[in-house]
Amino acid sequence: MNKEKRQQIFSRLREANPQPTTELNWSTPFELLTAVLLSAQATDVGVNKATARLFPVANTPQAILDLGLDGLKEYIKTIGLYNTKAENLLKTCRILLEQHGGEVPATRKALEALPGVGRKTANVVLNTAFGQPTIAVDTHIFRVSNRTGIAPGKNVDEVEQKLLRHVPGEFRQDAHHWLILHGRYTCVARKPRCLSCIIEDLCEFKDKTE
Structure with a gap:
Protein backbone atom coordinates (compact mmCIF):
# COMPACT_ATOMS: atom_id res chain seq x y z
CA MET A 1 0.00 0.00 0.00
CA ASN A 2 1.33 3.42 -0.91
CA LYS A 3 1.53 6.60 1.12
CA GLU A 4 -1.35 8.30 -0.70
CA LYS A 5 -3.77 5.48 0.06
CA ARG A 6 -2.90 5.52 3.74
CA GLN A 7 -3.39 9.28 3.80
CA GLN A 8 -6.86 8.90 2.25
CA GLU A 15 -13.87 12.71 8.93
CA ALA A 16 -16.29 10.01 10.12
CA ASN A 17 -15.09 10.17 13.74
CA PRO A 18 -13.06 13.32 14.51
CA GLN A 19 -12.46 12.53 18.20
CA PRO A 20 -12.25 8.77 18.71
CA THR A 21 -11.58 7.35 22.14
CA THR A 22 -11.68 4.13 24.09
CA GLU A 23 -15.03 2.51 24.89
CA LEU A 24 -13.81 1.78 28.41
CA ASN A 25 -15.24 4.15 31.02
CA TRP A 26 -12.62 6.09 33.00
CA SER A 27 -12.01 9.52 34.50
CA THR A 28 -8.43 9.30 35.86
CA PRO A 29 -5.25 7.59 34.62
CA PHE A 30 -5.57 5.06 37.46
CA GLU A 31 -9.14 4.20 36.46
CA LEU A 32 -8.00 3.74 32.85
CA LEU A 33 -5.06 1.54 33.90
CA THR A 34 -7.40 -0.55 36.05
CA ALA A 35 -9.97 -0.91 33.26
CA VAL A 36 -7.37 -1.89 30.65
CA LEU A 37 -5.76 -4.37 33.05
CA LEU A 38 -9.18 -5.95 33.59
CA SER A 39 -10.04 -5.98 29.89
CA ALA A 40 -7.64 -8.74 28.76
CA GLN A 41 -9.74 -11.51 27.17
CA ALA A 42 -12.89 -9.65 28.22
CA THR A 43 -15.25 -7.22 26.51
CA ASP A 44 -15.27 -3.49 27.19
CA VAL A 45 -18.99 -3.79 27.99
CA GLY A 46 -18.29 -6.42 30.63
CA VAL A 47 -15.46 -4.39 32.16
CA ASN A 48 -17.61 -1.24 32.24
CA LYS A 49 -20.34 -3.10 34.14
CA ALA A 50 -17.83 -4.20 36.77
CA THR A 51 -16.06 -0.84 37.12
CA ALA A 52 -19.43 0.94 37.37
CA ARG A 53 -19.77 -0.88 40.70
CA LEU A 54 -16.09 -0.78 41.69
CA PHE A 55 -15.03 2.82 40.98
CA PRO A 56 -17.64 4.58 43.18
CA VAL A 57 -16.29 2.51 46.09
CA ALA A 58 -12.60 2.30 45.21
CA ASN A 59 -10.85 4.22 42.41
CA THR A 60 -7.41 4.88 43.92
CA PRO A 61 -4.53 2.49 44.66
CA GLN A 62 -5.04 2.83 48.42
CA ALA A 63 -8.79 2.28 48.20
CA ILE A 64 -8.31 -0.86 46.07
CA LEU A 65 -5.76 -2.19 48.58
CA ASP A 66 -8.18 -1.47 51.41
CA LEU A 67 -10.74 -3.76 49.76
CA GLY A 68 -8.35 -6.68 50.05
CA LEU A 69 -8.21 -9.63 47.66
CA ASP A 70 -11.60 -11.12 48.49
CA GLY A 71 -13.28 -7.72 48.55
CA LEU A 72 -11.88 -6.81 45.13
CA LYS A 73 -12.91 -10.14 43.65
CA GLU A 74 -16.54 -9.48 44.63
CA TYR A 75 -16.58 -6.48 42.29
CA ILE A 76 -14.80 -8.06 39.32
CA LYS A 77 -15.90 -11.71 39.51
CA THR A 78 -18.06 -11.30 36.37
CA ILE A 79 -14.88 -10.71 34.32
CA GLY A 80 -12.84 -13.57 32.86
CA LEU A 81 -9.61 -14.49 34.69
CA TYR A 82 -10.72 -12.34 37.63
CA ASN A 83 -8.63 -14.23 40.19
CA THR A 84 -5.34 -13.48 38.43
CA LYS A 85 -6.44 -9.95 37.55
CA ALA A 86 -7.35 -9.20 41.18
CA GLU A 87 -3.93 -10.37 42.37
CA ASN A 88 -2.12 -8.34 39.68
CA LEU A 89 -4.17 -5.22 40.39
CA LEU A 90 -3.40 -5.38 44.12
CA LYS A 91 0.33 -5.84 43.40
CA THR A 92 0.19 -2.93 40.94
CA CYS A 93 -1.52 -0.70 43.51
CA ARG A 94 1.20 -1.52 46.04
CA ILE A 95 3.96 -0.59 43.57
CA LEU A 96 2.18 2.63 42.58
CA LEU A 97 2.03 3.68 46.24
CA GLU A 98 5.57 2.60 47.12
CA GLN A 99 7.39 3.79 44.00
CA HIS A 100 5.23 6.42 42.29
CA GLY A 101 3.44 8.32 45.04
CA GLY A 102 0.15 6.66 44.14
CA GLU A 103 0.22 8.10 40.61
CA VAL A 104 0.28 6.23 37.30
CA PRO A 105 3.70 6.71 35.65
CA ALA A 106 3.80 8.17 32.16
CA THR A 107 6.72 6.11 30.84
CA ARG A 108 6.64 2.76 29.08
CA LYS A 109 9.40 1.27 31.22
CA ALA A 110 7.62 2.06 34.49
CA LEU A 111 4.24 0.89 33.21
CA GLU A 112 5.57 -2.41 31.87
CA ALA A 113 7.18 -3.07 35.28
CA LEU A 114 3.68 -3.27 36.80
CA PRO A 115 2.18 -6.78 37.27
CA GLY A 116 -0.26 -7.67 34.50
CA VAL A 117 0.79 -4.72 32.34
CA GLY A 118 2.31 -5.66 28.99
CA ARG A 119 3.24 -3.55 26.00
CA LYS A 120 -0.34 -3.33 24.71
CA THR A 121 -1.74 -2.10 28.04
CA ALA A 122 1.13 0.37 28.40
CA ASN A 123 0.47 1.72 24.91
CA VAL A 124 -3.24 2.24 25.66
CA VAL A 125 -2.47 4.16 28.85
CA LEU A 126 0.30 6.25 27.25
CA ASN A 127 -1.96 7.11 24.31
CA THR A 128 -5.31 7.65 26.00
CA ALA A 129 -4.35 9.03 29.40
CA PHE A 130 -1.17 10.90 28.49
CA GLY A 131 -1.67 11.83 24.83
CA GLN A 132 1.37 10.02 23.47
CA PRO A 133 1.20 8.84 19.81
CA THR A 134 1.51 5.13 20.61
CA ILE A 135 -0.41 2.35 18.87
CA ALA A 136 -1.55 -0.65 20.90
CA VAL A 137 -2.01 -3.62 18.58
CA ASP A 138 -4.86 -5.88 19.71
CA THR A 139 -6.65 -8.57 17.68
CA HIS A 140 -8.78 -5.96 15.88
CA ILE A 141 -5.85 -3.77 14.84
CA PHE A 142 -3.78 -6.80 13.85
CA ARG A 143 -6.61 -8.04 11.61
CA VAL A 144 -7.40 -4.65 10.04
CA SER A 145 -3.73 -3.83 9.42
CA ASN A 146 -3.14 -7.14 7.65
CA ARG A 147 -6.46 -7.41 5.81
CA THR A 148 -6.47 -3.89 4.40
CA GLY A 149 -2.75 -3.81 3.64
CA ILE A 150 -2.16 -0.72 5.79
CA ALA A 151 0.58 -2.44 7.80
CA PRO A 152 0.83 -6.21 7.25
CA GLY A 153 2.93 -8.18 9.69
CA LYS A 154 3.38 -11.69 11.09
CA ASN A 155 2.99 -10.67 14.73
CA VAL A 156 1.76 -7.74 16.82
CA ASP A 157 5.23 -6.23 17.26
CA GLU A 158 5.84 -6.19 13.52
CA VAL A 159 2.45 -4.60 12.87
CA GLU A 160 3.04 -1.98 15.58
CA GLN A 161 6.40 -0.99 14.13
CA LYS A 162 4.98 -0.77 10.60
CA LEU A 163 2.05 1.35 11.77
CA LEU A 164 4.37 3.73 13.60
CA ARG A 165 6.46 3.96 10.44
CA HIS A 166 3.65 4.30 7.89
CA VAL A 167 0.74 6.11 9.58
CA PRO A 168 1.08 9.81 8.65
CA GLY A 169 2.11 11.92 11.64
CA GLU A 170 -1.09 13.94 11.79
CA PHE A 171 -3.11 10.75 12.39
CA ARG A 172 -0.79 8.86 14.73
CA GLN A 173 -2.37 10.03 17.99
CA ASP A 174 -5.83 8.69 17.07
CA ALA A 175 -4.91 5.81 14.71
CA HIS A 176 -5.14 3.29 17.54
CA HIS A 177 -8.79 4.09 18.23
CA TRP A 178 -9.86 4.40 14.59
CA LEU A 179 -8.44 0.98 13.74
CA ILE A 180 -9.91 -0.72 16.82
CA LEU A 181 -13.38 0.69 16.17
CA HIS A 182 -13.14 -0.19 12.47
CA GLY A 183 -12.23 -3.77 13.36
CA ARG A 184 -14.88 -4.02 16.05
CA TYR A 185 -17.82 -2.77 13.97
CA THR A 186 -16.99 -2.93 10.25
CA CYS A 187 -13.95 -5.06 9.43
CA VAL A 188 -15.14 -7.85 11.70
CA ALA A 189 -13.41 -11.21 11.93
CA ARG A 190 -15.70 -13.72 10.23
CA LYS A 191 -17.37 -11.67 7.53
CA PRO A 192 -16.22 -8.08 7.05
CA ARG A 193 -19.00 -5.59 6.27
CA CYS A 194 -17.42 -4.34 3.05
CA LEU A 195 -20.65 -2.85 1.66
CA SER A 196 -20.87 -0.40 4.55
CA CYS A 197 -17.13 0.28 4.76
CA ILE A 198 -16.03 3.88 4.14
CA ILE A 199 -12.57 2.77 2.96
CA GLU A 200 -13.67 -0.22 0.85
CA ASP A 201 -12.31 1.23 -2.41
CA LEU A 202 -8.90 1.87 -0.82
CA CYS A 203 -8.63 -1.47 0.98
CA GLU A 204 -6.44 -4.13 -0.64
CA PHE A 205 -8.31 -7.14 0.79
CA LYS A 206 -8.87 -9.57 -2.11
CA ASP A 207 -11.88 -11.51 -0.77
CA LYS A 208 -14.30 -8.65 -0.20
CA THR A 209 -17.86 -9.50 0.77
CA GLU A 210 -20.75 -8.36 -1.36
Whole structure:
Protein backbone atom coordinates (compact mmCIF):
# COMPACT_ATOMS: atom_id res chain seq x y z
CA MET A 1 0.00 0.00 0.00
CA ASN A 2 1.33 3.42 -0.91
CA LYS A 3 1.53 6.60 1.12
CA GLU A 4 -1.35 8.30 -0.70
CA LYS A 5 -3.77 5.48 0.06
CA ARG A 6 -2.90 5.52 3.74
CA GLN A 7 -3.39 9.28 3.80
CA GLN A 8 -6.86 8.90 2.25
CA ILE A 9 -7.82 6.04 4.56
CA PHE A 10 -7.05 7.95 7.74
CA SER A 11 -8.54 11.15 6.35
CA ARG A 12 -11.85 9.33 5.88
CA LEU A 13 -11.69 7.68 9.29
CA ARG A 14 -11.05 11.09 10.87
CA GLU A 15 -13.87 12.71 8.93
CA ALA A 16 -16.29 10.01 10.12
CA ASN A 17 -15.09 10.17 13.74
CA PRO A 18 -13.06 13.32 14.51
CA GLN A 19 -12.46 12.53 18.20
CA PRO A 20 -12.25 8.77 18.71
CA THR A 21 -11.58 7.35 22.14
CA THR A 22 -11.68 4.13 24.09
CA GLU A 23 -15.03 2.51 24.89
CA LEU A 24 -13.81 1.78 28.41
CA ASN A 25 -15.24 4.15 31.02
CA TRP A 26 -12.62 6.09 33.00
CA SER A 27 -12.01 9.52 34.50
CA THR A 28 -8.43 9.30 35.86
CA PRO A 29 -5.25 7.59 34.62
CA PHE A 30 -5.57 5.06 37.46
CA GLU A 31 -9.14 4.20 36.46
CA LEU A 32 -8.00 3.74 32.85
CA LEU A 33 -5.06 1.54 33.90
CA THR A 34 -7.40 -0.55 36.05
CA ALA A 35 -9.97 -0.91 33.26
CA VAL A 36 -7.37 -1.89 30.65
CA LEU A 37 -5.76 -4.37 33.05
CA LEU A 38 -9.18 -5.95 33.59
CA SER A 39 -10.04 -5.98 29.89
CA ALA A 40 -7.64 -8.74 28.76
CA GLN A 41 -9.74 -11.51 27.17
CA ALA A 42 -12.89 -9.65 28.22
CA THR A 43 -15.25 -7.22 26.51
CA ASP A 44 -15.27 -3.49 27.19
CA VAL A 45 -18.99 -3.79 27.99
CA GLY A 46 -18.29 -6.42 30.63
CA VAL A 47 -15.46 -4.39 32.16
CA ASN A 48 -17.61 -1.24 32.24
CA LYS A 49 -20.34 -3.10 34.14
CA ALA A 50 -17.83 -4.20 36.77
CA THR A 51 -16.06 -0.84 37.12
CA ALA A 52 -19.43 0.94 37.37
CA ARG A 53 -19.77 -0.88 40.70
CA LEU A 54 -16.09 -0.78 41.69
CA PHE A 55 -15.03 2.82 40.98
CA PRO A 56 -17.64 4.58 43.18
CA VAL A 57 -16.29 2.51 46.09
CA ALA A 58 -12.60 2.30 45.21
CA ASN A 59 -10.85 4.22 42.41
CA THR A 60 -7.41 4.88 43.92
CA PRO A 61 -4.53 2.49 44.66
CA GLN A 62 -5.04 2.83 48.42
CA ALA A 63 -8.79 2.28 48.20
CA ILE A 64 -8.31 -0.86 46.07
CA LEU A 65 -5.76 -2.19 48.58
CA ASP A 66 -8.18 -1.47 51.41
CA LEU A 67 -10.74 -3.76 49.76
CA GLY A 68 -8.35 -6.68 50.05
CA LEU A 69 -8.21 -9.63 47.66
CA ASP A 70 -11.60 -11.12 48.49
CA GLY A 71 -13.28 -7.72 48.55
CA LEU A 72 -11.88 -6.81 45.13
CA LYS A 73 -12.91 -10.14 43.65
CA GLU A 74 -16.54 -9.48 44.63
CA TYR A 75 -16.58 -6.48 42.29
CA ILE A 76 -14.80 -8.06 39.32
CA LYS A 77 -15.90 -11.71 39.51
CA THR A 78 -18.06 -11.30 36.37
CA ILE A 79 -14.88 -10.71 34.32
CA GLY A 80 -12.84 -13.57 32.86
CA LEU A 81 -9.61 -14.49 34.69
CA TYR A 82 -10.72 -12.34 37.63
CA ASN A 83 -8.63 -14.23 40.19
CA THR A 84 -5.34 -13.48 38.43
CA LYS A 85 -6.44 -9.95 37.55
CA ALA A 86 -7.35 -9.20 41.18
CA GLU A 87 -3.93 -10.37 42.37
CA ASN A 88 -2.12 -8.34 39.68
CA LEU A 89 -4.17 -5.22 40.39
CA LEU A 90 -3.40 -5.38 44.12
CA LYS A 91 0.33 -5.84 43.40
CA THR A 92 0.19 -2.93 40.94
CA CYS A 93 -1.52 -0.70 43.51
CA ARG A 94 1.20 -1.52 46.04
CA ILE A 95 3.96 -0.59 43.57
CA LEU A 96 2.18 2.63 42.58
CA LEU A 97 2.03 3.68 46.24
CA GLU A 98 5.57 2.60 47.12
CA GLN A 99 7.39 3.79 44.00
CA HIS A 100 5.23 6.42 42.29
CA GLY A 101 3.44 8.32 45.04
CA GLY A 102 0.15 6.66 44.14
CA GLU A 103 0.22 8.10 40.61
CA VAL A 104 0.28 6.23 37.30
CA PRO A 105 3.70 6.71 35.65
CA ALA A 106 3.80 8.17 32.16
CA THR A 107 6.72 6.11 30.84
CA ARG A 108 6.64 2.76 29.08
CA LYS A 109 9.40 1.27 31.22
CA ALA A 110 7.62 2.06 34.49
CA LEU A 111 4.24 0.89 33.21
CA GLU A 112 5.57 -2.41 31.87
CA ALA A 113 7.18 -3.07 35.28
CA LEU A 114 3.68 -3.27 36.80
CA PRO A 115 2.18 -6.78 37.27
CA GLY A 116 -0.26 -7.67 34.50
CA VAL A 117 0.79 -4.72 32.34
CA GLY A 118 2.31 -5.66 28.99
CA ARG A 119 3.24 -3.55 26.00
CA LYS A 120 -0.34 -3.33 24.71
CA THR A 121 -1.74 -2.10 28.04
CA ALA A 122 1.13 0.37 28.40
CA ASN A 123 0.47 1.72 24.91
CA VAL A 124 -3.24 2.24 25.66
CA VAL A 125 -2.47 4.16 28.85
CA LEU A 126 0.30 6.25 27.25
CA ASN A 127 -1.96 7.11 24.31
CA THR A 128 -5.31 7.65 26.00
CA ALA A 129 -4.35 9.03 29.40
CA PHE A 130 -1.17 10.90 28.49
CA GLY A 131 -1.67 11.83 24.83
CA GLN A 132 1.37 10.02 23.47
CA PRO A 133 1.20 8.84 19.81
CA THR A 134 1.51 5.13 20.61
CA ILE A 135 -0.41 2.35 18.87
CA ALA A 136 -1.55 -0.65 20.90
CA VAL A 137 -2.01 -3.62 18.58
CA ASP A 138 -4.86 -5.88 19.71
CA THR A 139 -6.65 -8.57 17.68
CA HIS A 140 -8.78 -5.96 15.88
CA ILE A 141 -5.85 -3.77 14.84
CA PHE A 142 -3.78 -6.80 13.85
CA ARG A 143 -6.61 -8.04 11.61
CA VAL A 144 -7.40 -4.65 10.04
CA SER A 145 -3.73 -3.83 9.42
CA ASN A 146 -3.14 -7.14 7.65
CA ARG A 147 -6.46 -7.41 5.81
CA THR A 148 -6.47 -3.89 4.40
CA GLY A 149 -2.75 -3.81 3.64
CA ILE A 150 -2.16 -0.72 5.79
CA ALA A 151 0.58 -2.44 7.80
CA PRO A 152 0.83 -6.21 7.25
CA GLY A 153 2.93 -8.18 9.69
CA LYS A 154 3.38 -11.69 11.09
CA ASN A 155 2.99 -10.67 14.73
CA VAL A 156 1.76 -7.74 16.82
CA ASP A 157 5.23 -6.23 17.26
CA GLU A 158 5.84 -6.19 13.52
CA VAL A 159 2.45 -4.60 12.87
CA GLU A 160 3.04 -1.98 15.58
CA GLN A 161 6.40 -0.99 14.13
CA LYS A 162 4.98 -0.77 10.60
CA LEU A 163 2.05 1.35 11.77
CA LEU A 164 4.37 3.73 13.60
CA ARG A 165 6.46 3.96 10.44
CA HIS A 166 3.65 4.30 7.89
CA VAL A 167 0.74 6.11 9.58
CA PRO A 168 1.08 9.81 8.65
CA GLY A 169 2.11 11.92 11.64
CA GLU A 170 -1.09 13.94 11.79
CA PHE A 171 -3.11 10.75 12.39
CA ARG A 172 -0.79 8.86 14.73
CA GLN A 173 -2.37 10.03 17.99
CA ASP A 174 -5.83 8.69 17.07
CA ALA A 175 -4.91 5.81 14.71
CA HIS A 176 -5.14 3.29 17.54
CA HIS A 177 -8.79 4.09 18.23
CA TRP A 178 -9.86 4.40 14.59
CA LEU A 179 -8.44 0.98 13.74
CA ILE A 180 -9.91 -0.72 16.82
CA LEU A 181 -13.38 0.69 16.17
CA HIS A 182 -13.14 -0.19 12.47
CA GLY A 183 -12.23 -3.77 13.36
CA ARG A 184 -14.88 -4.02 16.05
CA TYR A 185 -17.82 -2.77 13.97
CA THR A 186 -16.99 -2.93 10.25
CA CYS A 187 -13.95 -5.06 9.43
CA VAL A 188 -15.14 -7.85 11.70
CA ALA A 189 -13.41 -11.21 11.93
CA ARG A 190 -15.70 -13.72 10.23
CA LYS A 191 -17.37 -11.67 7.53
CA PRO A 192 -16.22 -8.08 7.05
CA ARG A 193 -19.00 -5.59 6.27
CA CYS A 194 -17.42 -4.34 3.05
CA LEU A 195 -20.65 -2.85 1.66
CA SER A 196 -20.87 -0.40 4.55
CA CYS A 197 -17.13 0.28 4.76
CA ILE A 198 -16.03 3.88 4.14
CA ILE A 199 -12.57 2.77 2.96
CA GLU A 200 -13.67 -0.22 0.85
CA ASP A 201 -12.31 1.23 -2.41
CA LEU A 202 -8.90 1.87 -0.82
CA CYS A 203 -8.63 -1.47 0.98
CA GLU A 204 -6.44 -4.13 -0.64
CA PHE A 205 -8.31 -7.14 0.79
CA LYS A 206 -8.87 -9.57 -2.11
CA ASP A 207 -11.88 -11.51 -0.77
CA LYS A 208 -14.30 -8.65 -0.20
CA THR A 209 -17.86 -9.50 0.77
CA GLU A 210 -20.75 -8.36 -1.36
